Amino acid sequence: MSTSLLTFAKGGVHPQESKEIAEHLAIEKMPLPEEFEIPLLQHFGAPCQPLAKKKDRVEEGDLIGQAQGLGANVHASVTGTVTDIGTSKGPVSLSVPSITIARDLEAPDKVYSPSDWKGLTSQELLQKIKDAGIVGIGGAGFPAHVKLAPPPGTKVDKLVLNGAECEPYLTTDHRVMLEKPEEVIEGTKILLRVLGISEGHIGVEANKKDAIEVLRKALEKQNLEGLKITVDALQVKYPQGSEKQLIESVTGRKVPGGGLPFDVGVIVQNIGTTKAIYDAVVLNKPLYEKVVTISGRGIARPANLQVRVGTRISDIVRYLGGTKPDLAKIVMGGPMMGFAVSTLDIPVTKTVSGVLFLTRDEIDDSPYGPCIRCGWCLEACPMGLSPNEIGLYVEAGRSADTAQFGVFDCFECGSCSFVCPSKRPLVQFIRLAKQKAKR
Ligand code: SF4
Ligand code: SF4
Structure with a gap:
C-alpha cells in the first residue's frame, strides 16, 4: 500500500471487508x-x-x-x-x-425543485438544516444544527467530511459519493458557508478508488470561488471513520481525551448527512x-x-x-x-x-474464555485504553472502578473484541462498566 495514504498512528485492525457483496450495486x-x-x-x-x-x-x-x-x-x-x-x-x-x-x-x-441558496446567511442556512430535522445519519444521530454551531469563542478552521465508511459490508456512502458527487460537493460548500471557513477535506478510504476519482473530477469542473476542497485518500484501516481517528488522519491534530472535534478547530460531518443538508437547503426537503x-x-x-x-x-x-x-x-x-x-x-x-x-x-459465536494476557487488545485499541483490565474488573464485580482505565474514552469500535483470541466480549463489558461507573 502506498505510504502517501493518510492514517492515524495508534491501534486499528483489518477486518474482512466483505464490501464486494454490495459495492457495485447502484442505489435502487x-x-x-x-x-x-x-x-x-x-x-x-x-x-x-x-x-x-x-x-x-x-x-x-x-x-x-x-x-x-x-x-x-x-x-x-x-x-x-x-x-x-x-x-x-x-x-x-x-x-x-x-x-x-x-x-x-x-x-x-x-x-x-432546486432553489438558489447563495444569498442566504449562515444563520438562515442553519435554520433550514434545523427545520429539516437533519442528524448525523452515519452514527449516533447528533442533530446537525447543534454540531454546526460550536460554542462562542471556539475557533474552527477545517471541515472534514467522513467518507471512510470503514465498517465491513456497508457501501451506502460509497454509492452516494459515486452517484451524487455534485450534491456532496454542493453540500460541502453549504457547510463551509455555515461555518464561515474556506477549507474542506473529504476523507475517503483507498478501497473506494472510483469514488475518489469521481469526486476529484467533479471538483475540477466546479468554480470553488476561493474555497479549498480536497479529496484525501485514507489508508484502509478500521476505525478510520471514527471522528477522532479521521481528524488525526486528515489534519494531524489530536482531539484530547474527553474533548470534542471543535477543541482542535475541526467539525466533522458524514457523507450521507452532507447530502441530506444539500436536500434540506437546495430542495427544501426534510x-x-x-x-x-x-x-x-x-x-x-x-x-x-x-x-x-x-x-x-x-x-x-x-x-x-x-x-x-x-x-x-x-x-x-x-x-x-x-x-x-x-x-x-x-x-x-x-x-x-x-x-x-x-x-x-x-459470524463467530464460539464461547469466550479467560483473558490470557496476550496484550493484543491493547495494541488494537486506537484510544490507547486497557480493555483487558476493564473486562477483568467487570467480571470481578468492580465496574465502578473502571474509570481509571479510561472507560469513558471508549467509543465502542470493537477493535479489541475483534483481535481477542479468547473471544472475550470486551465491548459488552465496557458498556456495562460505563453504566455502572456513571452511577
Ligand atoms: S471498543 Fe473501546 S476499548 Fe475496545 S478498541 Fe475500541 S475504543 Fe478501545
Ligand atoms: S486480547 Fe483478549 S486475551 Fe488478550 S489481553 Fe486482551 S482481553 Fe486478554
Whole structure:
C-alpha cells in the first residue's frame, strides 16, 4: 500500500471487508410499502412531541414530530392517514413512541425543485438544516444544527467530511459519493458557508478508488470561488471513520481525551448527512428518505436501497425476495459497531446505514474464555485504553472502578473484541462498566 495514504498512528485492525457483496450495486429506489411506522425518537436527545392525531391526514414532508431540547424534528415520510400513535421497536431501545401512517395509495410523490441558496446567511442556512430535522445519519444521530454551531469563542478552521465508511459490508456512502458527487460537493460548500471557513477535506478510504476519482473530477469542473476542497485518500484501516481517528488522519491534530472535534478547530460531518443538508437547503426537503445497505450472504438479493424513514425491515426483506435458510444473525449497522436484532418488525430510522443478514459462516459465536494476557487488545485499541483490565474488573464485580482505565474514552469500535483470541466480549463489558461507573 502506498505510504502517501493518510492514517492515524495508534491501534486499528483489518477486518474482512466483505464490501464486494454490495459495492457495485447502484442505489435502487424501493417501491413504497402500504404502512409506515415513524419513531419519534430516532437520535440523540428527547422524543419529539407528536403534532398529528389518530385519523389525521398528513402530507409527505409535513412536520409530525416537534423536536424537544437537543433533539431533531421528524417529518411524514408519505402522504396518508395516521392510524396509530403508539410505540415501535428499536435496535437499542425496546420501545419508542411512534406514529403509524397508512399510505394514500393514490397520492403522487412530492416533487422538490432546486432553489438558489447563495444569498442566504449562515444563520438562515442553519435554520433550514434545523427545520429539516437533519442528524448525523452515519452514527449516533447528533442533530446537525447543534454540531454546526460550536460554542462562542471556539475557533474552527477545517471541515472534514467522513467518507471512510470503514465498517465491513456497508457501501451506502460509497454509492452516494459515486452517484451524487455534485450534491456532496454542493453540500460541502453549504457547510463551509455555515461555518464561515474556506477549507474542506473529504476523507475517503483507498478501497473506494472510483469514488475518489469521481469526486476529484467533479471538483475540477466546479468554480470553488476561493474555497479549498480536497479529496484525501485514507489508508484502509478500521476505525478510520471514527471522528477522532479521521481528524488525526486528515489534519494531524489530536482531539484530547474527553474533548470534542471543535477543541482542535475541526467539525466533522458524514457523507450521507452532507447530502441530506444539500436536500434540506437546495430542495427544501426534510430528512425522511435515505440509502441503506442490505447485505450479507443470508439475504436473497443484496442492495443499496433508497427507503423512506419508517419502512419496516420486514417489508425490505419481502421486497428483496426473503432470507436464505442458513441465516444465523441479523445486525442493524455494521458488524463491528452494530446491534444484533431478533425481529424484523423494526422501522428504518434516520441513523440506520445498513442491515446485515449473516449466515453461520459469517459470524463467530464460539464461547469466550479467560483473558490470557496476550496484550493484543491493547495494541488494537486506537484510544490507547486497557480493555483487558476493564473486562477483568467487570467480571470481578468492580465496574465502578473502571474509570481509571479510561472507560469513558471508549467509543465502542470493537477493535479489541475483534483481535481477542479468547473471544472475550470486551465491548459488552465496557458498556456495562460505563453504566455502572456513571452511577
Ligand atoms: S471498543 Fe473501546 S476499548 Fe475496545 S478498541 Fe475500541 S475504543 Fe478501545
Ligand atoms: S486480547 Fe483478549 S486475551 Fe488478550 S489481553 Fe486482551 S482481553 Fe486478554
